[in-house]
Amino acid sequence: MSARVLLVAAVLAAFFVGGAPLAAQTAAPRLDVTWSSEGPLANVRIVAVPPVAMRLETKGREAVLRFARPVAAFEAGGLQRDLARFVESVASGFDTLVFVGTQDTVPTLRREEDGVLLVLRLPERPMADETAPDGIAVERAERRLQRLRAVLEAQSGQTDIARGRLARLAQEDPSDAEALAQLASVERQIGRPLRAANLLARAAALDPRNPDIAAARADLARLDAASVRIEPEYRRTSSQEKRYLVGTTAEAPINLAWRATAAFDTAQLDSPGVRRTNGQSGSFKGGRQRGAFGLAWRGDEGTRVHSQLFANAERVGAGLSADLVGDLARYSLGVELARPYWDFSESLVAGGTRDRVFAEYGERTFLGLDLRMRAGLSRYGLPGLSDGARSAALDGELRLPLDGLVRGASLAYAFDGEYPWRIARASDPTSAGAEYRPVPVRYREVHALLAGYTLDFKRAFDASWPIVADFSAGPAYDRYGHRGGPLLGASAAWLGDGSLQGGVRSGYGRGVGRDSSAATTIGGYLTWRM
Numbered sequence: 001m002s003a004r005v006l007l008v009a010a011v012l013a014a015f016f017v018g019g020a021p022l023a024a025q026t027a028a029p030r031l032d033v034t035w036s037s038e039g040p041l042a043n044v045r046i047v048a049v050p051p052v053a054m055r056l057e058t059k060g061r062e063a064v065l066r067f068a069r070p071v072a073a074f075e076a077g078g079l080q081r082d083l084a085r086f087v088e089s090v091a092s093g094f095d096t097l098v099f100v101g102t103q104d105t106v107p108t109l110r111r112e113e114d115g116v117l118l119v120l121r122l123p124e125r126p127m128a129d130e131t132a133p134d135g136i137a138v139e140r141a142e143r144r145l146q147r148l149r150a151v152l153e154a155q156s157g158q159t160d161i162a163r164g165r166l167a168r169l170a171q172e173d174p175s176d177a178e179a180l181a182q183l184a185s186v187e188r189q190i191g192r193p194l195r196a197a198n199l200l201a202r203a204a205a206l207d208p209r210n211p212d213i214a215a216a217r218a219d220l221a222r223l224d225a226a227s228v229r230i231e232p233e234y235r236r237t238s239s240q241e242k243r244y245l246v247g248t249t250a251e252a253p254i255n256l257a258w259r260a261t262a263a264f265d266t267a268q269l270d271s272p273g274v275r276r277t278n279g280q281s282g283s284f285k286g287g288r289q290r291g292a293f294g295l296a297w298r299g300d301e302g303t304r305v306h307s308q309l310f311a312n313a314e315r316v317g318a319g320l321s322a323d324l325v326g327d328l329a330r331y332s333l334g335v336e337l338a339r340p341y342w343d344f345s346e347s348l349v350a351g352g353t354r355d356r357v358f359a360e361y362g363e364r365t366f367l368g369l370d371l372r373m374r375a376g377l378s379r380y381g382l383p384g385l386s387d388g389a390r391s392a393a394l395d396g397e398l399r400l401p402l403d404g405l406v407r408g409a410s411l412a413y414a415f416d417g418e419y420p421w422r423i424a425r426a427s428d429p430t431s432a433g434a435e436y437r438p439v440p441v442r443y444r445e446v447h448a449l450l451a452g453y454t455l456d457f458k459r460a461f462d463a464s465w466p467i468v469a470d471f472s473a474g475p476a477y478d479r480y481g482h483r484g485g486p487l488l489g490a491s492a493a494w495l496g497d498g499s500l501q502g503g504v505r506s507g508y509g510r511g512v513g514r515d516s517s518a519a520t521t522i523g524g525y526l527t528w529r530m
Contacts, residue, residue, distance in 0.1 A: 028072045031097070032115075035079055040122040042086040044079070044099070047115035055459060056109040056116060059212065061088070063099040063107035063118055068460060070095045070404055086120040089145040093152035095407065100144055143169060147182055154186050157364050160327035162186050177207035181216060191325045192302035193224055194256060219497065226252040226530045233523035238510075241345065241517070244268040251296075261294040261306070269348060277350050277382050277438060279429040284349055289313070290340035301325065312340040314351040314383050332360035332374075341380065344440055344514050352388075352439070355379040370399040380439045388439035391420040399452075408454040414476075417445040443480040446512045448487055450474035466495045476512045485510030485518065502526040 029048040036043050046065065048054070053068040074097065076090035086105055091098045101107050101120055108119040146169055153162035166183040169176060184199035200217045207213060231247040249263045266289045274284045294308035302325030310317040317338025324331040334357070341347050341354040358376030365371055373396035380389045395416040402409040420441050428434040450472050457467040469492040477484030486508070493503030503525055510518035 028070050029067070030072045031074045033074065033079060035083060037083055037086065042083050042120040044083075044118040044120070045112070045115060046097070046118065051114070053460070054116065056111070058107050058109055061101040061103075061105055061107065063101075063109055065097040065109075065116065066459060067095045067097075069407060071097070083120070086122065088141050089148060091145065091148040091152060094156055094403070096152060096155065098148050098151070100148065143173070143176065143179070147179060150182060150186070154189060157368055159186055159190050159364075163190070163327055175206055177203040177210060177213065180206070181210075181213050184216065184220075188220060190302065190327060191330065192300070193220065194298055194300045195302070196220060197224075197256070198300070222497075222499075222529055224253065226250075227527060228530075229525060229527045231523065231525045233521065235519060235521045237515075237517035237519045239272065239515075239517045241269070241271040243270075243345075245342075257298055259296045259298070261292075261296055261308070263292040265290050265342075267342060267348060269345060271345055274345050274349050275436065275438075275440075276346075277384060279426060279436060279438075281430065284345075286349075288342075288348055288351070290342075310336075310339045312351050312353075315340075315353055317353060329361065329363040331362075332358075334358050338381070346438070346440055347380070347382065350382045352380065352382045355381070368401045368403075370397075370401075372397045380441060382438055385424060385438055387422075388424045389420055389437075389441040390422040391418050391441055393418045406453075407460075408456070410452045410454070412450045412452060412472075412474075414448040414450060415446070416448075419443060419445075440514070442514070444514070445479040446476055447479065448474055448476035448512070450487060466497070468493050468495055476509065478512050481511065481516065483511035483516060485512060487512070499529050500526065501529075 029050055029052045032047045032049055034045050048067065048071065052071070055066040057064040057066070071092075074090075074092045076092065080087050080090060084102075086101060088100045088102045088105075090100070099107060099118060099120075102122075104122075106121045108121070110117045110119065146165055150162040150165045153159075153165070163183065163186045166179055166186060169179040170183055173179070180199050180203040184196040184203065187193075187199065188196040197217075197220055200213060200220065203213050204210070204217060228248065228250045231245075231249075233243075233245045233247075235243045235245070245265065245267045247263070247265045250261070252260045254260060266287060268287045270285045272283050273281055275281045290310070290312040292308050292310050294306055296304060296306040298304050302323075304323040306319075306321050306323075308319045310319065315338045317336065317340075319334065319336035319339060321332060321334030336354070336356045338353040338355065341352050346352070347354075356376050356378045358374060360372070360374040362370070362372040374394070376393045378391050378393060379387060380391075382388050395414075397412055397414045399410055399412040402411060418441070420443065423437050423439065423441060425435045426438055428436045451474055452470065452472040455469045455471075457465045457469075470490070472487070472489040474487055475484060476487045488509075489505070489507040491503060491505035494501055505521075505523050507521045508519070513519055
């Protein structure tokens with residue numbers, strides 16, 4: 001990844017200053033659960049010791065408690081035995097406790113001073129399962145429990161296990177609309193929107209009045225609709241260079257498989273010193289533009305192939321990339337020719353381009369580790385100099401979630417390296433007998449250790465605001481440049497269900513970019529889904 005991407009990579013300062021150290025965190029809260037029943041009512045009182053914030057949800061026969069911290073394992077055998085008329089199953093995992101009532105049971109959750117009260121009310125008419133043979137009722141309860149296990153597995157990142165479990169349930173009973181809907185949710189989480197849409201269509205045909213299935217289809221359609229995204233950014237370095245960038249991207253569906261894409265970027269640069277292609281150095285203040293138009297194809301397995309045409313004022317280029325999606329891993333391959341390149345000011349001013357071939361791999365491994373790696377070969381060009389420099393690049397990130405200690409916390413190691421093997425030189429017109437490099441590429445190998453914290457307002461505070469904030473901090477060091485400094489980043493995003501989403505971000509880094517300058521970045525985005 002570039003140094004600018006590292007600026008936005010993952011800890012909240014309060015993680016170190018205001019919060020307790022990781023070693024000082026208390027053990028997982030224990031749940032004290034007591035219950036009673038009388039007539040058509042059952043009361044289940046749940047108290048966390050020590051107290052912990054929780055979020056309450058009810059949906060149909062389900063009652064879900066999500067705690068702000070992981071909780072100790074809860075044994076539900078006695079509860080299910082004593083309240084068999086009211087409770088079909090109880091599933092617990094990590095920070096979630098799920099109660100599923102028997103057929104037509106109505107659950108209600110109410111906060112109390114020291115915990116929460118779950119009230120289960122039976123219908124006045126006989127339950128549907130009471131007229132069914134015992135074997136059928138047991139089978140229904142077991143399938144329900146399997147679906148709940150899949151939900152917890154998907155929430156913890158075990159999408160391959162959850163997908164396999166739900167696929168078996170759907171194969172055993174093709175009329176199980178809930179299993180199909182949950183399988184669609186996992187396929188969407190993996191990155192297979194077409195397969196998710198097909199599964200939801202089958203589920204809706206089986207249960208057309210199910211509001212959850214209808215809401216899932218509407219949400220998927222919204223995410224798949226035509227969209228426009230605007231990203232403004234301001235960057236200032238310690239050398240007094242200022243850059244204003246506004247990027248606009250758009251996608252429009254042609255049909256279920258094909259989409260048209262477009263992008264347009266405009267930049268304003270104010271720099272006290274830039275070397276031109278003729279070798280002369282001086283200040284620069286002006287604007288540049290670049291654009292792209294493409295066509296993307298998506299397959300049922302999550303495969304995406306994207307072809308593009310690039311252009312700036314001097315040249316036209318082309319690119320082709322492919323993304324392949326597995327249950328846990330993602331692969332990308334691509335080639336780009338004459339793509340306008342703005343990462344260093346000399347290329348932006350002159351209208352420089354980059355040719356590149358690259359491969360990328362990402363996977364969630366054991367212990368919840370997220371791994372991402374990318375390798376590429378590049379050739380940089382300027383007008384009148386098509387082969388200004390050649391280099392190999394390698395970057396990646398290994399992120400370890402620390403939800404078992406502090407929800408939302410993580411540690412990440414980030415790497416960003418570039419290794420030129422050919423850099424063109426030209427005679428320096430300002431100094432007789434001297435040479436300079438028209439393309440200022442240099443050896444770079446940045447290592448960064450970042451601590452991060454993600455705060456979900458809906459989950460942490462039981463609030464209605466769909467706001468997610470990310471904070472990061474950590475040291476970075478460039479082995480070849482023999483310099484380093486802190487990397488700091490913060491962002492906040494509004495992830496509402498409406499047509500508009502947006503966010504802001506900021507970052508700071510020193511001594512680990514393409515030059516020795518310290519850089520401050522402020523930006524944001526606004527997405528409109530039509």
